[in-house]
Each structure stands twice: as C-alpha cells, then as structure tokens.
Amino acid sequence: MQRTTINRRSVLAAGAGAALSMPFIRPSWAQAQTVRALMWEAYVLPDVVSKFEQDNNVKFVATFFDGNSEAYNKLRVGGAKEFDLVQADGFWPQLYFREELIRSVDYAHVPSATSYLPEFKPENFKVLTDAASGAKIGYPFCWGAYGITYDAAAVEPEKTDTIACMFDPALSGRLSTSARFEENIALAALLVTDRLGSRDKPRPDGKPFNPYVLTDEELGEIQKLLVEQKALLLTRYQDNPTLFQLLQSGAVVAATEFAQVFRQLLTAKDGNPKEDFRHALKMKEGGLGWVDTWLVTSGVEDGPRLELCNRFIDRMISAEVMKRIGETAGCSTTIDLRSISSEEDRKLYLMDRSSEIADLFMFDQPSSPEKWERVWSNVQAA
Template identity: 45%
Template sequence: MPMMTERKFSRRCLLKAGTVGALGSLVLGRPGPFISRAEAATPTLRLLMWQPYAIKETIAAFEEKFKAKFAPTFFDGNSEAFNKLKVGGTKDFDMVMADGFWPRLYFRQGLTKALDYGKLTNMSGVFADFHPDKFKLLADEEGKNNVAAPNCWGGYGITVNTAMIAKEDIGSIELLLNSKYAGHFSTNSRFEENIALMGILAATKLGTKDGARPDGKPFNPYNLTDDELAETKRLLIEQKKLLLTRYQDYDALERLMRAKTVWAAPEFAESYRKLTVLKKEGKVDFDVEHVLKPKEGGLGWVDTWMVSAEADSERTELAHAWINMFLEKDNYVRVVRSTGYGGVVDIRSLMSEDEIALYFQNRSAEASQLHMFDQPSSPEKWERIWSDVEAS
C-alpha cells in the first residue's frame, strides 16, 4: 500500500498526468473536462473600433436584445487598425471600422467580407448621399459587393475663434501659415492628415491640383508627386514654427481653445461642436466657426462598419444586427449627440434647428465634395517627410 501511494504521487507521475491532461485539453480545445467556455453560451461580438462609438446605452440595448457580449478594442488611426489585422490576422475580430478609401483596401486584401444590405433594413433612414450607388466607396471597385455600411461623416476642417482671427483670414488653409497668429495654432499629431491637408495647399500653390495628373486620375491629396511632397514638407516646417502644440486628443484641444490659447486648429469638428454648445450656454464668451471645406479643398471622411473575413456565420449575423441597430433613428440621435459627428441618418424630425445645423443634417451633399481619407501613396515616403518635419 505505501508503495502504491508513493508511486501514485511521485513527481514523475504527476508530471505525466499533467502533460497528458494538458495535451488532452489542447486536442479537445477546451481548458478542462468540467469547464466550458462562457462564449459557448453567450456569443461575443469582437470589434476593432473607434472609441466614441462605444456608447454605453447602445451596447447595453444590443447585449440585452441579442443576448450577446460586446467586446470592443479601440484604435486611433486607420493605418493602425489595418496593420493590426494585416499583421495579426482577422481571427481576433468580427468587425472593424474604417473610413474613406480604406474599406476597399480591406476588402481587396481579403481582410473583410461583403455585407448583406438586405439585412440592414434601417439603411432606409440613411441619406441618399450615403448609399453605395452615390457614395461609391462603400462598394468595391467593380461595384459588385457592398464592402461597408456608413456610420457618421465629417471633415477635417478648420475650427476658428472668430473673436481672435480676422474675418478675411478665415476660409483658406493658408490661415494655418499666417504669422500674425503665431503661437496660437494647433494641429493633431497624425502624419496623414497633416501631410494631406498641407498637400492640398502645396498643389494649389504649385498649380498642379487641377491639371493633368501623372496617374491620369483626379487630384488626390494622398497621392502627391515628389514636387508636391517637397513643397508640402516646406510648408509644414514653416507651419511648425507657428504651432503651440500638436494636440493629442479633443479634450486637450477644447481646453486650449476655451482658454483662448489656441485660436485656430484643423480638427474633426468635435471641439467646434462642444464650444458652440458652451457658447449657447454662456460658458464661453467667443464664437467659433468651422470651415468644412477651405477654398483650396478639404479632407472628409465617412466612418463605416465592416465585417471581418473570418467572422463565422453566427458572428456575421450579429455584426449585421449591430449595424442595423446602430442606424435605427432613436439610437442614432444618441449617437450624434454622444459623438458630436455629422449624421448619415436623417433624424431631422427628432432634432432641434440648432442640432440640425450642428450635426450637418442639411449638408450631406457636401461629403462628396471633400477629398476622402485614403492610404498614403507611399507610407515610407510620407514617414520620411514627417520625420524631417518633426526633426526640424
């Protein structure tokens, strides 16, 4: 008997049993014989998304209605999310967000799958300007597959404190290079928008914007020639001397504008909307204006939802359900009020006149006049330019 006990609990015996158990668990794909994974009972929708869209009430309603778990991971810029899926694979996410030309790139690279618009009944409430037949970037190049569903839209316009900036200086990208206001500008820290916006001005100055392009396509600030890039770099270095800082988030920009330290900043209109509301409430004593499309041209975006290529049928259904629920009018009022972005869903009947103006509800046609966010023609070349600017 003692011998048996010794044999039973010897280290070798335990190691053997442990190894067999671990291998068994691996083979069966479960952590142990009596433990089953929670997601077997509760389906989980895993999203790679922008944080402002993770609205607590919407998520709670979704989880309640579909008895599912909402598991978001947040990112900042398009390239960051794209890199995550490209390098890490699509198996970790069921949905991903992007804007501009990016949904096509995702689809072309096999990272996402086509959407079934038949399941998105609430697309009926979306402005016609944001349906794939008018807003082509929601479909692939051949127009055969709808690769994304619209969400919110906006521009990368310039928010201006009109008490500090003269009226005649507003309306052009050139404002951001006006030394009269040195030390009172701020831009974001992302290389793509900085280069693309200044690229529009550079091409305008060089007179190459409206002429024939080397690629035979219309001007795209994400596809600049070497001369345009060189001019862009020069302008960005010139601009840098006038900057107070590159803001890291919109709260920071709002604080700086509220303190009247920053008078003009290119942004996604979030600070503009917050400051407009604060003015109405009498909490700030100056007016702000947002130039959506400067006279040289502007950048725009339409945020979209996409479904990951490796999402299984259950999660694909859930993804469609999420999009559909998100676009539902009552929820969408909450979305624009919470995010402060322009709405793609026509909710004018549910909003005040002020809100209609604030959330661009009457300006959906302008989206097509903006240069949509795109992948830089050469991220390597753009990185070098941005490093030169930052080192200057």
C-alpha cells in the first residue's frame, strides 16, 4: 500500500496551483461589482467608461462583436447570464425578446430618454415595443442607413438615385462594398424585387415585403446579380479605415456603407484637399436602415444590478456623451442634439432628416441563414 506524504514540494505545488487559478475564480460578492456589456467597439469612450466606474464603484467589462448574428450567437452560447447589457439593431431586439434573451425596460428610470428625437420617442418608435405585451424592450442609441457614399466628381449624383449604380460596368474596378453578407444580399434584394415586381405578390411569411424574407426565385436572381457585381468591385472592405483610404485616394469612387466613412472624409483634418464626397441615404428602390439600441439581458433581475444598467444607459444616451459618440463613431444619434450643434453638424449628422428612418427597411435576421450562406458562398466561389 502506498502512503501519501505531504512534503515541502507538494505544498509548494498546491500553493502555486491555487495562486495561478485565483484570477479565474470569481466570488459571488465580486460579481455585483461588474457591468458586462456585449457591444460595438466604436461606441466605447474610455474616459466616459472610467468616469462611470469611478462614480458607481464598479468595473465595466466590454465584449465586442461586428454583426448582429455574431452577437446573437455569443448571447445564445454564453447565456443571458454572461452579459448585463447587449447592443443590437433593426429587428434583432424583437428576436432577442421572443427568445427571452433580454427583458423589458422602463423609460421612467432613464431620465435622458426624455430627450429622444420625435421619431424615437417610445410612443412613436414601435421597433422596440413588444407587439403582444406592449412592453418596451430597449433604448434607441444611434441610427443610420446603408447608403451609397460617392465622389461626386467621378459619379454623377443622379446615378446614385438607384442601387443599380453599384452594379454599373462604367465604374468597374472603382466600386466597393462591405464584407457583410446580410446587407449585400438585402440591398441587392431591393433592386431585384423592384425589377421582378415581386414585392406586392404574397410574401413567404405572409407579411408585407421585407428584403430579409425572400423567395428562392428572388435569391437565385440576387446571386446572379452579385456574381456580376463581383467583377466590378475593387474589394469588399473589412473595416472603415480601409474604405476611408480607398475613397480618399480615389481608388474607389462609390461604396455602400453606414455613412460613417462619409462623415470621416468630410471632417478629416489631414490637410489633404477634400473631394466632393456625398452620401445617398435612400435610393428609388428603397434603402436599408438601422437603429442601434441598448438592451438589458434577461439575466439582470430587478434591484441594484438593473439600476446600475439603467445608470449606464442613461449616461450613454445623455446629450453630452451622444454628441461625442456621434463625432467619434461618425453616426447620427437618436437624442435631439440640435440645440447644442452647429448648422454644419446638423447637416452632417442628418439631425433634421431623422424622419427618413421610417421609410427605410430595418436590418433584420435573414429568413434562412443557411440559404443565404449558400448564396453568398456561390457568389464568392464564382
């Protein structure tokens, strides 16, 4: 029979093991001191976060994502208890709420919510209202479209009245789109369904036309169109800085984007002479729009943690912070900043055009991610 002895080496090894594992063990009392957010990186303002941490004696931990589907996957895999706050846009918050990943919210606990632009006030902005219960499910944050930014010196402004501009052989090698497959397909869907005249026909889900809910025939036509477009593209940009460089250098003269690069181009302080950059928000076939939101996960129960979440959202949608986020991220805000903005900023950030959001098709979940993935793969392989 072997005798187990405790010697100095085993004690040292056990001590070292315990010390190494300490950072990975979180006691329950420490958990209440952390606010965990699943969010877009562009919206992090380090000094605002630090101030929030100081004022509330908490630690803010952010996890970043790019597209909604990625966030949705992270939220589902990690479970709603892994995060306190999550961001999403378009109709994604509705999906989160249906799947009980997020909880209802009360605007009365977030004082800054009284400053929303009329279109985003709770009584008007129905995208964040649960149809069954009437409960509010999140807070609008920034808004925008997926329009066309173009150099008016190289592209006639009239051309950008239509999405066909992005499929124009005359601009071959000088076009670019983002690498996001959902928006590439949805934008092409607007052009295809307009050409086919299929929007008014019965839709697969029995609801009014939505470019994210498409028939197989429409998807087939979209695939053909995107394959044709591929030969005209210089590249599909992965990030805004790349698109900024391509547009500024003149290598690309028209690109679909969220108007963020458009604003960065107009406000760049690099001493280079500015081209005549413009942005088409909505084309004659329609346009895609998004409203980024702040949502509270279902893992957050009533009490101190919810209050902490409300305080964070209140800070983030305060006029002072929203103005800075608009300038940093290059997006339009849902809070009314007109009284504290210059005339130039009002135009640049579309502050007087927020009503146009109602005419745009909101970002949504593809009707069949599997079919859409197949279409996208076929386009990439062609």
